[in-house]
Amino acid sequence: MARIAVIPGDGIGPDVIAEGIKVLETVGRVTGARLDLIHFDLGAERYLRTGETLPQSIFEDLRDNYDAIYLGALGDPRVPDMKHAADILLGLRFRLDLYVNMRPVKLLDRRLCPLKDRSEADVDMVVFRENTEGLYVGMGGFFKKGTADEVAVQEDVNTRKGVERIIEYAFRFARETGRTKVTMSDKANVLTYGHDLWQRVFREVAARYPGIEAEHLYVDALAMQLVRAPQRFQVIVTCNMFGDIVTDLGAALQGGLGMAASGNLNPERTPLFEPVHGSAPKYAGKDVANPMGAVLTAGMMLDSLGLRREAALIDAAVREAVRQDRTTNDLGGSLGTKAVGDFLCQGIERT
Numbered sequence: 001m002a003r004i005a006v007i008p009g010d011g012i013g014p015d016v017i018a019e020g021i022k023v024l025e026t027v028g029r030v031t032g033a034r035l036d037l038i039h040f041d042l043g044a045e046r047y048l049r050t051g052e053t054l055p056q057s058i059f060e061d062l063r064d065n066y067d068a069i070y071l072g073a074l075g076d077p078r079v080p081d082m083k084h085a086a087d088i089l090l091g092l093r094f095r096l097d098l099y100v101n102m103r104p105v106k107l108l109d110r111r112l113c114p115l116k117d118r119s120e121a122d123v124d125m126v127v128f129r130e131n132t133e134g135l136y137v138g139m140g141g142f143f144k145k146g147t148a149d150e151v152a153v154q155e156d157v158n159t160r161k162g163v164e165r166i167i168e169y170a171f172r173f174a175r176e177t178g179r180t181k182v183t184m185s186d187k188a189n190v191l192t193y194g195h196d197l198w199q200r201v202f203r204e205v206a207a208r209y210p211g212i213e214a215e216h217l218y219v220d221a222l223a224m225q226l227v228r229a230p231q232r233f234q235v236i237v238t239c240n241m242f243g244d245i246v247t248d249l250g251a252a253l254q255g256g257l258g259m260a261a262s263g264n265l266n267p268e269r270t271p272l273f274e275p276v277h278g279s280a281p282k283y284a285g286k287d288v289a290n291p292m293g294a295v296l297t298a299g300m301m302l303d304s305l306g307l308r309r310e311a312a313l314i315d316a317a318v319r320e321a322v323r324q325d326r327t328t329n330d331l332g333g334s335l336g337t338k339a340v341g342d343f344l345c346q347g348i349e350r351t
Ligand code: NAD
Pocket: 012, 016, 072, 073, 074, 075, 076, 082, 089, 257, 258, 274, 275, 276, 277, 278, 279, 280, 281, 288, 289, 290, 291, 293, 330
């Protein structure tokens, strides 16, 4: 029995997570896998209603009593400072010490790729984004705020332990999955302290993996090469902020933000799975959001729980739906969110 905490969140989060749940329940029925899905009301609505973001008792429950957390998205125009998202999403990443943000960039069907003459084999990599430090730590402050002399400082925190564990994770993943190259991307030519540390640690860790090619690219060059020659990449490891940016680009290579999945991981802790996209508020509740990113994320979650066959069924169903153009508008199809979810469930039931 796997216990999964479900946090639909804001905007299109509930729309896409509803389809993810339908798919999980169908997979459970078809394979006999026992999935216990427990719903948590966390997000902008609750914050606006009660002032609560992530109550301590809920945090402890999520930390201690679940095998995984499945989250939609957070972000609501009524909370412009994103206070609730900082507490819930970044809060869970930081407080559960989920130092790996694993974001596969995998093209399921060549017709979805915006690049010309690219096939499925050309876009198949995994980005490992550092997830607990960098510019995300929230250190800094204002001086003379609101005046003409205002100063705003935002610190970029890089620790040896933090840098080493994410680079080590990327190399280990490469070795365990038969991949032969790891690309580390930074901006050490300008960030001469923080990213100098990345350079030194990368060389040290790479030396422990002699069978794996260790490549370095500055992040501007990485962005260019991802578009020009995505087939060069197998595994990318980078800092929190660059990983955020590069994985939206990666999502576009797979067909758009509606197709990208992610997992926030620490082998010792409760993992958190979420699609890469945000809450896209203008599409909320309109039955137009693409649920495939959320569904592929559910597959990734099952895979990490050791339910490999179940994960493979989900992947196959998404692939088939794309092949048959049973998709939402962003992929060129004409179905609504729910109809795509229904088609995926039918596909899983037929197998
Ligand atoms: P977004 O990802 O929500 O949307 C950007 C655009 O991508 C949308 O306008 C839409 O055209 C497209 N898109 C995204 N998901 C889609 C889907 N499932 N189906 C079809 N099209 C899709 O990014 P944004 O507009 O920059 O941010 C909106 C809010 O979400 C903000 O509050 C932001 O901070 C938040 N956000 C949250 C997360 C998260 O919770 N993990 C991630 C990114 C952004």
